[in-house]
Amino acid sequence: MRRKSLKYALFMQGGVLLLLFLLQFFLPAYHHSSFSKIMILASYAIGYNFLLGYTGLMSLGHAMFFASGMYSAGLSIFYFGFTPLEGMIFGTLFTLTVSLIFGLFALRTKAVSFLIVTLMFGQTFYLAILYYNEFTYGQDGFSLTDYLGTLSILGKEYLYSDPAIRYNFALILLASYLLITTLIVLSPVGRILIAIRENEPRTQLLGYNVFSYKLFALTFSGTLAGISGAMHALLYSYIGTTFAEIHHSISPLLWTLLGGAGTIIGPLLGTGIMFYLIDFISGITSNYLLVVGVVLVLTIIWFPLGIMGTIRQKWLKWLP
Amino acid sequence: MASVELLSTHGLSRQYGGLTAVDNVDFNFCQDRIQAIIGPNGAGKTTLVNLICGRVPPSSGSIIYKGKDISKLSSAKRVQSGIVYTFQVTSIFSNLSCYENVALSAQRSLKTQQGKWLMVSETVIEEQVFESLSRVGLQGKEYQTAGTLPYGHQKLLEVAMSLAADPELLILDEPTQGLAQSEIYNLIGLVRTISKSVNVLLIEHNMEVVFNLAEYVTVMDNGSIMTEGTPSEIENNHDVQVLYLGT
Amino acid sequence: MVFLALLDGTVTAFVLALIALGLSLVFGVMRIVNVAHGEFFMLGAVLSWFAYHWTGDALWGFILALLVAPVIVGVIAVLSERYILRKVHYNPESTIVATIGILYVIQQLTLMLFGPEARPVEAPIYFRVVFPWFGYSGYKLLVAAMSGLCLCGVWILMKRSKLGLYMRATQQDHEIATTFGVPTKKIYASVFALGGGLAALAGVLVVPIRQADHLMGLEPLLLSFIVVIIGGLGSLRGTIIAAFLIGISDGIISVFYEPTLAKMLATLFVVMILIIKPGGLFGESPQ
Numbered sequence: 001m002r003r004k005s006l007k008y009a010l011f012m013q014g015g016v017l018l019l020l021f022l023l024q025f026f027l028p029a030y031h032h033s034s035f036s037k038i039m040i041l042a043s044y045a046i047g048y049n050f051l052l053g054y055t056g057l058m059s060l061g062h063a064m065f066f067a068s069g070m071y072s073a074g075l076s077i078f079y080f081g082f083t084p085l086e087g088m089i090f091g092t093l094f095t096l097t098v099s100l101i102f103g104l105f106a107l108r109t110k111a112v113s114f115l116i117v118t119l120m121f122g123q124t125f126y127l128a129i130l131y132y133n134e135f136t137y138g139q140d141g142f143s144l145t146d147y148l149g150t151l152s153i154l155g156k157e158y159l160y161s162d163p164a165i166r167y168n169f170a171l172i173l174l175a176s177y178l179l180i181t182t183l184i185v186l187s188p189v190g191r192i193l194i195a196i197r198e199n200e201p202r203t204q205l206l207g208y209n210v211f212s213y214k215l216f217a218l219t220f221s222g223t224l225a226g227i228s229g230a231m232h233a234l235l236y237s238y239i240g241t242t243f244a245e246i247h248h249s250i251s252p253l254l255w256t257l258l259g260g261a262g263t264i265i266g267p268l269l270g271t272g273i274m275f276y277l278i279d280f281i282s283g284i285t286s287n288y289l290l291v292v293g294v295v296l297v298l299t300i301i302w303f304p305l306g307i308m309g310t311i312r313q314k315w316l317k318w319l320p
Numbered sequence: 321m322a323s324v325e326l327l328s329t330h331g332l333s334r335q336y337g338g339l340t341a342v343d344n345v346d347f348n349f350c351q352d353r354i355q356a357i358i359g360p361n362g363a364g365k366t367t368l369v370n371l372i373c374g375r376v377p378p379s380s381g382s383i384i385y386k387g388k389d390i391s392k393l394s395s396a397k398r399v400q401s402g403i404v405y406t407f408q409v410t411s412i413f414s415n416l417s418c419y420e421n422v423a424l425s426a427q428r429s430l431k432t433q434q435g436k437w438l439m440v441s442e443t444v445i446e447e448q449v450f451e452s453l454s455r456v457g458l459q460g461k462e463y464q465t466a467g468t469l470p471y472g473h474q475k476l477l478e479v480a481m482s483l484a485a486d487p488e489l490l491i492l493d494e495p496t497q498g499l500a501q502s503e504i505y506n507l508i509g510l511v512r513t514i515s516k517s518v519n520v521l522l523i524e525h526n527m528e529v530v531f532n533l534a535e536y537v538t539v540m541d542n543g544s545i546m547t548e549g550t551p552s553e554i555e556n557n558h559d560v561q562v563l564y565l566g567t
Numbered sequence: 568m569v570f571l572a573l574l575d576g577t578v579t580a581f582v583l584a585l586i587a588l589g590l591s592l593v594f595g596v597m598r599i600v601n602v603a604h605g606e607f608f609m610l611g612a613v614l615s616w617f618a619y620h621w622t623g624d625a626l627w628g629f630i631l632a633l634l635v636a637p638v639i640v641g642v643i644a645v646l647s648e649r650y651i652l653r654k655v656h657y658n659p660e661s662t663i664v665a666t667i668g669i670l671y672v673i674q675q676l677t678l679m680l681f682g683p684e685a686r687p688v689e690a691p692i693y694f695r696v697v698f699p700w701f702g703y704s705g706y707k708l709l710v711a712a713m714s715g716l717c718l719c720g721v722w723i724l725m726k727r728s729k730l731g732l733y734m735r736a737t738q739q740d741h742e743i744a745t746t747f748g749v750p751t752k753k754i755y756a757s758v759f760a761l762g763g764g765l766a767a768l769a770g771v772l773v774v775p776i777r778q779a780d781h782l783m784g785l786e787p788l789l790l791s792f793i794v795v796i797i798g799g800l801g802s803l804r805g806t807i808i809a810a811f812l813i814g815i816s817d818g819i820i821s822v823f824y825e826p827t828l829a830k831m832l833a834t835l836f837v838v839m840i841l842i843i844k845p846g847g848l849f850g851e852s853p854q
Contacts, residue, residue: 060663116795119789120837127830131825191424199413203424204396206481206485207396287678295668296665297651301654
């Protein structure tokens with residue numbers, strides 16, 4: 001069953017990724033850039049889903065991890081003159097540390113308290129960025145354009161913000177997230193995480209140290225979010241507090257729920273749908289958050305399993 | 321028949337608020353036999369077992385298992401050392417398949433056997449899962465969602481999970497509760513087979529089952545041990561008759 | 568200076584207690600967290616502006632808002648309880664998602680009707696209480712007094728009335744309460760409306776001190792979260808004690824540090840508490 005799941009899932013994801021790869025040669029410029037953005041944001045959502053969908057822990061403060069990766073990569077390039085690669089590595093390690101320490105504290109609480117604690121930590125992180133505005137440039141943010149240099153591929157020089165670079169880097173990020181989460185979810189460790197989601201006390205009584213598995217899931221999920229943030233900083237050369245705001249924590253929750261929590265491909269689908277929905281609404285009114293609210297309510301009432309979750313329940317039992 | 325002690329409790333007590341559920345209990349479990357604890361509702365059987373498994377911490381007293389004091393260990397650690405508990409009310413992962421349920425248990429015991437950092441291969445897990453499921457007679461149900469099984473089968477699945485955990489001391493808490501008569505006979509046979517390789521501690525209400533299976537019986541009342549002995553001794557004990565029949 | 572901070576902190580504490588009490592009641596009885604709670608507070612403030620604007624008089628506007636705003640917000644709360652929360656069966660995580668949705672809907676609709684700018688509301692009474700060495704706004708004292716009155720009212724409601732009895736029974740054990748004939752559905756709706764109404768009332772009281780805008784709900788929401796966590800989820804006594812602890816210390820810390828830093832310190836304080844007692848200071852059991 002598991003091997004079958006793994007084989008099918010890898011085929012399906014391979015198909016989706018191949019399609020995305022080929023699409024870049026046909027998409028008009030506008031959608032080309034939208035797709036790059038969706039892939040980056042979807043990778044963030046995939047990391048979020050690892051925690052929500054596969055471990056059963058709902059976080060309302062994930063923007064903290066995204067922003068932590070984004071700012072630590074960005075600031076280290078800005079101040080210490082790190083190369084983009086060094087910035088990425090630093091951002092990854094920094095976020096790993098942040099999420100590990102956060103987890104050690106936050107996971108002492110459970111259920112509703114955990115949610116509130118994540119929300120509060122997220123908000124504090126945001127306030128801290130504003131508070132140290134001499135260093136972080138507060139609300140305005142800062143640009144990395146003059147600090148990144150160029151990327152040399154096959155003897156040709158490219159900017160990081162070059163559309164083709166953006167698209168393919170985002171695609172590589174997405175592909176590696178899909179692959180690594182699929183492998184973990186279908187491994188013995190994934191089985192334990194799902195068991196914790198389904199029945200935590202029983203998992204403890206099977207002889208597992210539930211706390212350390214939850215800590216792993218949180219740290220892993222946070223680090224994935226951080227890498228997405230760092231990548232975003234490189235590809236868009238901009239670092240700002242909007243990515244630390246509470247809305248940016250709610251977004252991956254919405255994308256994941258809409259696409260289907262606990263399905264590998266769901267967050268990508270959810271992100272894509274919401275991106276285009278908001279894009280469409282923004283043409284009519286500036287109050288696109290109203291739509292976010294309505295979609296949240298409707299999804300949770302009528303589609304609690306999300307799109308892919310419903311499809312799995314009805315047709316594709318093997319879907320991981 | 322003074323055989324080797326596997327587990328013993330010394331002055332074990334547990335209070336809930338003002339209520340003493342388990343009161344200064346010295347309980348011994350000896351290797352290689354089926355022992356049973358009986359007693360009326362509220363006698364403290366389940367609390368005693370919960371203390372042994374580490375689901376509740378003791379108010380005072382100690383628990384010695386294989387010569388070591390385990391009263392400070394977490395419930396997870398105790399399972400790893402071989403004390404496996406089978407729930408009174410089934411507590412399976414009802415949204416997952418039977419395979420996954422047993423695999424969760426098997427995976428843990430295989431990892432304990434093979435050392436901490438080795439990743440257990442799925443093939444080995446699979447072998448263990450199929451073996452455990454067929455031992456309880458659930459072969460062919462591997463990919464059914466556990467929650468959709470009939471109640472009797474869920475209890476058997478619970479037993480299969482415990483077997484896959486590679487227990488040294490298997491605690492069965494009211495295994496026959498809620499089962500039909502035919503299922504009970506089936507279960508008695510199963511427990512007897514299991515007891516050939518595993519030490520079984522039985523918590524039961526059903527006297528027929530107890531006298532059929534147990535080689536040594538402990539009677540609890542009001543949080544303490546009332547009397548102990550072989551099934552025939554217990555059957556003829558006047559106090560026990562009073563306790564159960566009210567005569 | 569410190570005395571002034573202490574006084575300001577006490578006023579904040581009363582209002583905070585009122586808001587957090589609503590959140591705590593809803594959690595205690597229904598076992599759900601209402602993330603839209605801050606929006607109920609915001610609605611109270613915004614409705615108060617409308618009342619002031621419509622009557623054109625500070626005192627009459629205030630009285631009108633005091634009477635009408637909690638009712639309107641209560642109705643909105645009942646509707647969202649009936650048509651949204653009941654539909655997700657009060658599942659804790661689903662309700663959180665649903666109330667986040669409600670938060671956005673209320674906030675954005677307010678933005679559309681009310682506009683993005685902050686609008687002031689005149690205080691219904693204006694006098695200064697003159698202490699020997701400084702003066703203090705009389706209205707702020709009125710706010711504290713009225714909040715205190717409401718707190719007592721809720722306390723009496725919980726301890727003396729049939730509704731309070733039903734609420735406590737439901738809090739103890741929902742299923743047993745149902746079998747004993749407690750109309751739990753109605754209780755849920757009433758509690759949710761009561762919680763919303765209390766927040767709205769706090770909004771009406773606060774708006775003359777600070778202005779009304781559509782984003783003002785987030786800060787009291789986070790503060791109330793801190794309060795209910797420290798106080799122990801669902802414990803009313805703990806909530807009120809924690810509200811005073813937070814309100815007064817916030818007032819004093821704000822004298823020495825910037826408000827942003829004060830908030831960061833408050834969060835760190837919560838973390839310390841959680842490390843020591845994961846269930847909060849007055850929690851019945853670790854959550």
